[in-house]
Amino acid sequence: METKNWFWLLFCCLGTLWTYRHFKNYFRAVGLALRLPGPKAIPLLGNVLLFLERKNNVLIECGIKASQLYGSLMRGWMFWVPVLVVYEPEHLRVILSNTKVSDKNFFYRIMHTFIGDGLVTSTGDKWRKHRKLIQPYFHINILESYFDDFLQISEEVLGAELHGRNGVKISRIVNDCINKILHKTILGVNLKRDSESPFRRGELLLLKRLLKPWLLVDFIFKRSKMSQMEAQQNEDLHLYVKKILDERRTLTKQAKVNNTCLLDRLIELLETSDFSEKAILDEAVTFMLAGQDSVGTAVASCLFYLAKHQDIQEKVFKEIIDVGADKRLTINQLNQMHYLEQCIKETMRLIPSIPLVSRVLTADVDLGYYTAPKGTNILISIFTAHRLPHIFPKPLEFDPDRFSPENLPNIHPYGFLPFSLGPRKCIGYKFAYIEMKTIISTVIKRFHLSPPPQREELDLSYRVTFRAKGGILLNITPRQK
Numbered sequence: 001m002e003t004k005n006w007f008w009l010l011f012c013c014l015g016t017l018w019t020y021r022h023f024k025n026y027f028r029a030v031g032l033a034l035r036l037p038g039p040k041a042i043p044l045l046g047n048v049l050l051f052l053e054r055k056n057n058v059l060i061e062c063g064i065k066a067s068q069l070y071g072s073l074m075r076g077w078m079f080w081v082p083v084l085v086v087y088e089p090e091h092l093r094v095i096l097s098n099t100k101v102s103d104k105n106f107f108y109r110i111m112h113t114f115i116g117d118g119l120v121t122s123t124g125d126k127w128r129k130h131r132k133l134i135q136p137y138f139h140i141n142i143l144e145s146y147f148d149d150f151l152q153i154s155e156e157v158l159g160a161e162l163h164g165r166n167g168v169k170i171s172r173i174v175n176d177c178i179n180k181i182l183h184k185t186i187l188g189v190n191l192k193r194d195s196e197s198p199f200r201r202g203e204l205l206l207l208k209r210l211l212k213p214w215l216l217v218d219f220i221f222k223r224s225k226m227s228q229m230e231a232q233q234n235e236d237l238h239l240y241v242k243k244i245l246d247e248r249r250t251l252t253k254q255a256k257v258n259n260t261c262l263l264d265r266l267i268e269l270l271e272t273s274d275f276s277e278k279a280i281l282d283e284a285v286t287f288m289l290a291g292q293d294s295v296g297t298a299v300a301s302c303l304f305y306l307a308k309h310q311d312i313q314e315k316v317f318k319e320i321i322d323v324g325a326d327k328r329l330t331i332n333q334l335n336q337m338h339y340l341e342q343c344i345k346e347t348m349r350l351i352p353s354i355p356l357v358s359r360v361l362t363a364d365v366d367l368g369y370y371t372a373p374k375g376t377n378i379l380i381s382i383f384t385a386h387r388l389p390h391i392f393p394k395p396l397e398f399d400p401d402r403f404s405p406e407n408l409p410n411i412h413p414y415g416f417l418p419f420s421l422g423p424r425k426c427i428g429y430k431f432a433y434i435e436m437k438t439i440i441s442t443v444i445k446r447f448h449l450s451p452p453p454q455r456e457e458l459d460l461s462y463r464v465t466f467r468a469k470g471g472i473l474l475n476i477t478p479r480q481k
């Protein structure tokens with residue numbers, strides 16, 4: 001053979017070897033996806049169109065019926081990238097319980113432009129270090145010290161805005177209340193009007209970006225209008241928090257504040273660790289965003305279910321009276337409201353505020369009949385997991401007794417995961433429970449709720465969080481003193 005031909009042969013062999021080495025796991029993931037069932041995919045686009053707003057109903061329907069239609073594991077395609085959709089508790093345990101097996105995937109990287117590099121989006125050593133340093137600030141004793149703020153703001157907002165009338169948009173009032181609570185407990189700010197703050201004005205453009213694959217290339221995205229919008233939103237939020245941070249640092253130096261909000265505690269880290277100011281801003285912005293719609297959806301949906309199930313609403317009301325909370329509520333009384341907590345859990349089972357989270361496998365993972373290769377993208381369908389009939393019999397029924405002390409042991413430890421599970425479980429879950437119980441008990445103590453006619457089901461839409469299309473409307477009547 002001529003030297004030229006030898007050269008070409010060697011070039012082709014090395015090229016094949018390089019391609020195989022770099023794409024081996026991709027090809028293995030494709031091989032697995034081809035063996036698994038899943039919704040019909042369009043060539044090149046895959047199933048990505050399901051994330052279009054007008055396809056929301058199909059996406060949600062697919063989540064509800066996934067286990068019926070596709071068994072214990074399902075595949076989807078994001079363009080040409082295979083995605084494994086996981087919802088069986090044993091599979092969830094393997095993937096979520098160990099950070100050596102999975103990590104956050106590219107979805108979170110593309111959230112950076114908007115929310116920065118806080119706990120939700122960061123990975124590896126940075127995440128581990130920050131989580132370890134921040135975790136103590138979510139100790140129950142510190143969270144309970146926020147209770148007075150939760151209560152005072154709930155009473156003020158609900159007292160001013162809730163009147164006995166029909167067709168009240170409860171979701172808007174609840175969201176105002178949560179926004180004020182977050183400003184007070186995270187940033188130490190007494191927010192008078194929503195318009196004073198840039199939070200709640202921003203929009204996460206993640207789903208819109210996913211639908212335009214060329215925008216997934218950073219070089220192109222950085223030159224797009226969407227990137228400018230996200231960067232502007234991010235700057236507004238960071239400048240707002242930076243101004244508050246500077247004020248609080250001055251007050252802390254003059255000993256005029258005494259560790260009253262989470263930001264004050266984060267400021268301590270500036271002195272005691274190598275946390276930078278940028279890191280503090282990223283974390284504070286993350287908490288403000290992570291704690292808004294998630295709690296808003298859960299509270300408003302729970303009020304909706306209580307309105308729909310009068311007998312359950314009366315049991316919650318009776319519990320409030322029985323623990324002695326008919327006067328000013330205390331944290332001890334709140335801790336005794338176990339039935340209310342069951343109602344909140346049952347709400348989050350049916351409507352998990354964050355129905356999907358995603359990961360990428362960092363090692364081969366054994367999922368029963370199949371081995372999912374390293375590098376596979378995983379979509380964890382919390383929504384589907386919560387409707388598996390072998391874990392939750394009659395899954396469509398609202399039944400808070402599933403979470404009673406007698407029935408709780410029957411639920412698989414990875415069967416119920418509205419806050420996700422494992423090392424990356426929501427850091428704010430205890431904060432959220434105290435806040436949700438305070439707001440809901442404040443409403444039920446004073447008002448009787450019922451659903452307006454023809455509004456007996458929630459029409460959900462998915463935009464990273466679940467929310468009810470057009471908001472949640474309720475008929476509200478003051479209770480007799």
Ligand code: HEM
Pocket residue numbers: 119120131286287288290291292294295298352353354357358418419420423424425426427428429431432
């Ligand atoms: C009902 C309310 C809430 C729900 C349903 C919820 C749900 C979740 C879920 C599912 C995750 C995992 C996300 C993922 O892996 O991609 C998460 C993470 C997180 N949540 Fe929440 N959340 C709630 C309230 C809050 C609140 C009130 C805060 C803060 C004040 C908060 C802060 C965070 C943070 C910082 C993370 C990232 C944790 C980490 O990766 O270390 N969340 N949340």
